[in-house]
Amino acid sequence: MSKLVRPHGGGELKPLLLEGEARQEEAKKAEGLTKIPMTTRETSDLIMMGIGAFTPLEGFLGKEDWQGCCESYTMASRKGLFWPIPITLSATQDLADSVAIGQEVALWDLETESIMGTMKVAEKYSIDKEHECKQVFRTTDPAHPGVEKVMEQGPVNLAGPVKVISESYYPEMFAGIYQRPADARKIFEERGWSTVAALQLRNPMHGSHAYLAWIAIEVCDGVYIHQLVGKLKPGDIPAEVRVKAIDALVNKYFRKDRVVQGGYPMEMRYAGPREALLHAAFRQNYGCSHLIVGRDHAGVGDYYGPFDAQKIFNEIPSDALLLRPLCMDWTFYCYECAAMASMKTCPHESKAIIDENGNYKGGARLLLSGTLLRKLMSEGKPVPSEFSRPEVIAVLKEYYDSLEQKVEVKLHGFATGTAQK
Numbered sequence: 001m002s003k004l005v006r007p008h009g010g011g012e013l014k015p016l017l018l019e020g021e022a023r024q025e026e027a028k029k030a031e032g033l034t035k036i037p038m039t040t041r042e043t044s045d046l047i048m049m050g051i052g053a054f055t056p057l058e059g060f061l062g063k064e065d066w067q068g069c070c071e072s073y074t075m076a077s078r079k080g081l082f083w084p085i086p087i088t089l090s091a092t093q094d095l096a097d098s099v100a101i102g103q104e105v106a107l108w109d110l111e112t113e114s115i116m117g118t119m120k121v122a123e124k125y126s127i128d129k130e131h132e133c134k135q136v137f138r139t140t141d142p143a144h145p146g147v148e149k150v151m152e153q154g155p156v157n158l159a160g161p162v163k164v165i166s167e168s169y170y171p172e173m174f175a176g177i178y179q180r181p182a183d184a185r186k187i188f189e190e191r192g193w194s195t196v197a198a199l200q201l202r203n204p205m206h207g208s209h210a211y212l213a214w215i216a217i218e219v220c221d222g223v224y225i226h227q228l229v230g231k232l233k234p235g236d237i238p239a240e241v242r243v244k245a246i247d248a249l250v251n252k253y254f255r256k257d258r259v260v261q262g263g264y265p266m267e268m269r270y271a272g273p274r275e276a277l278l279h280a281a282f283r284q285n286y287g288c289s290h291l292i293v294g295r296d297h298a299g300v301g302d303y304y305g306p307f308d309a310q311k312i313f314n315e316i317p318s319d320a321l322l323l324r325p326l327c328m329d330w331t332f333y334c335y336e337c338a339a340m341a342s343m344k345t346c347p348h349e350s351k352a353i354i355d356e357n358g359n360y361k362g363g364a365r366l367l368l369s370g371t372l373l374r375k376l377m378s379e380g381k382p383v384p385s386e387f388s389r390p391e392v393i394a395v396l397k398e399y400y401d402s403l404e405q406k407v408e409v410k411l412h413g414f415a416t417g418t419a420q421k
C-alpha cells in the first residue's frame with residue numbers, strides 16, 4: 001500500500017486521457033465534430049486534465065464553479081472542493097451560438113493544428129473577465145501576461161466533461177523528463193518514499209535552488225525537481241536547455257537516490273500566490289507531500305509581494321489540501337558567511353558588490369535571481385561563480401552563444417538590487 005499523500009479530492013487519480021482502442025475510436029469520431037480552437041493555455045490545461053494532474057476535475061468549468069474558484073477557491077458543483085484557479089475554455093460568439101447544449105465538439109489545438117480531445121457541451125456562459133483578473137491575478141493591468149490572455153479570450157466560455165486523446169508533442173519532445181502523476185508516484189513508491197518535496201522550476205537551477213533542494217532533502221525522503229515544460233514568456237530559457245543544466249547540477253552535486261526529475265506541460269499564468277496554490281494542488285496529485293515555496297513563487301514583475309505566495313497558504317482552510325508548503329526565506333550566497341544562507345540565518349546585511357567583469361568588490365549578500373542571471377548572460381557579461389555552479393553556467397553560455405537574436409530581459413525591482421554598481 002502506498003505511503004504517499006492521496007490525490008486531491010480524496011479519491012484515486014483521475015486521468016481523462018483515453019488509451020488504446022477507445023482513444024482511436026474517439027479520435028475518429030472527433031474528425032466529424034465542430035472544432036473549438038484552443039489557445040496554448042487551454043491546450044495545456046486539457047493535457048493536465050488528461051494525465052490526471054488536475055484530479056479530480058472532469059472538464060472545463062461551468063459558471064457556478066468559475067465563480068466559486070474566483071471568489072472562494074471552491075467548486076460549488078463538487079461540494080465546495082478546493083480549487084484555486086478557474087480552468088476554462090472560451091470561444092467566439094458565433095462559434096458558441098452554433099453549438100447546442102449536449103452537443104459533442106472537438107477540441108482543436110491552434111498551435112499544432114490537431115485535435116486534442118472532445119467535450120460534451122453542458123453549459124455556455126459569459127464572464128466578467130476583469131473580475132476574474134482581479135481575483136486571480138490581483139490586477140487588471142493588461143501588461144501582466146496572465147491578464148493579457150484572459151482579456152484576449154473569446155466572450156463565451158464553454159463548459160463540460162472532456163475526453164483527452166493526445167498529449168501533443170510533450171512525450172516525444174521531452175522524453176525522459178515529461179511525467180504523468182501516476183509515473184512519478186510509481187517511482188516514489190519504488191524508492192519507498194512517503195514524504196516528497198516538489199521544487200517548482202521554470203528558470204535554470206542555480207545556487208539558491210540547489211540550496212532549497214538540499215534543505216528539502218534534509219526534512220523529506222526526497223526531492224522532486226519538477227520543471228515546467230509548457231509555454232513561458234519571451235526571453236525565458238527553453239525547457240530543453242534547463243533540463244540539460246539541471247542534469248549537469250544533479251549529476252555532480254546530488255545523491256541520485258534522493259532526487260527525481262520530472263516535467264509537466266502546464267503553461268505559466270504568472271498568478272503568483274494563486275498559482276502557488278494550483279502548483280500545490282497538482283503536486284499533491286503527483287504524490288508530493290510538500291511544495292517548496294520561496295520568494296516570489298510564480299510571480300512576474302512587481303505585481304506580488306515577495307512572500308505573498310507563502311501567506312496565501314494561511315488564508316485557505318487548513319483542510320483544503322493535504323500537501324503542505326515548505327516556506328523558505330530569501331536565499332543567497334553570503335561572502336561573510338562564506339556559504340549559502342537566507343534572511344533567516346545570515347546576520348550580514350550589506351549587499352555584495354559585483355563589478356561589470358563579474359568580480360567581487362566587497363559586501364556580504366549576493367542576492368541571486370534567475371532574472372538577473374538571465375540578463376547578465378544574454379548580454380554576454382560574466383557571471384559570478386557564486387551565482388551558479390560552473391557546469392550550469394557552461395550549459396547556459398552555450399545556449400546564449402547559439403542565439404542569433406539576443407533577447408532583451410527586463411529586470412523587475414527585486415532583481416535589480418545587486419545589478420547596480
Ligand SMILES: [Zn+2]
Nearest residue numbers: 334337346348
Ligand atoms: Zn552572512
